[in-house]
Amino acid sequence: MAAGYTVETNGDQALAAATAETILSIVGASNKIFRIVELSVSFDGVSPTAEPVTVELMGSTEAGAGTSTNHTAAQIRGATRTVESQGKRGFSAEPSSLTCWKRWLVHPQSGMTIQFPLGREPEQITTADAIVVRVTAPAVVNAQGYMEWEEG
Numbered sequence: 701m702a703a704g705y706t707v708e709t710n711g712d713q714a715l716a717a718a719t720a721e722t723i724l725s726i727v728g729a730s731n732k733i734f735r736i737v738e739l740s741v742s743f744d745g746v747s748p749t750a751e752p753v754t755v756e757l758m759g760s761t762e763a764g765a766g767t768s769t770n771h772t773a774a775q776i777r778g779a780t781r782t783v784e785s786q787g788k789r790g791f792s793a794e795p796s797s798l799t800c801w802k803r804w805l806v807h808p809q810s811g812m813t814i815q816f817p818l819g820r821e822p823e824q825i826t827t828a829d830a831i832v833v834r835v836t837a838p839a840v841v842n843a844q845g846y847m848e849w850e851e852g
Contacts, residue, residue, distance in 0.1 A: 702850040703778030712842035729784035741845035742811025751838040752805035755825040764796030813829025
């Protein structure tokens with residue numbers, strides 16, 4: 701059975717208006733493939749007429765990894781193991797070499813949680829690459845979120 705892990709934003713991530721910002725990333729180990737089984741992003745907007753926030757799930761070659769804070773993954777299921785992948789949050793410089801896999805529009809007074817169907821989970825394609833969540837809010841809001849993944 702695969703082990704499951706989460707990485708989360710560790711509180712609010714302030715978003716600048718009309719600026720694409722990576723809020724979470726999982727970087728694979730050089731010897732393991734991982735798959736995203738669930739992700740969630742929510743916002744604290746107050747205007748019911750505000751424009752939606754663009755949420756993107758993206759692949760990254762890590763050619764330009766950006767500047768971020770490492771985040772220790774929490775194991776949430778499976779036999780006790782050492783996590784191989786590395787979680788990141790709080791990006792102050794954006795990663796480059798990103799490819800958008802999926803995109804959603806989400807109202808800034810709400811959020812979204814996606815559980816991917818079994819066998820159709822987004823999966824790291826190449827070892828040592830990353831999967832990231834990037835958001836672009838038309839107005840200043842805060843975001844919180846998490847990604848859950850499996851290894852093994």
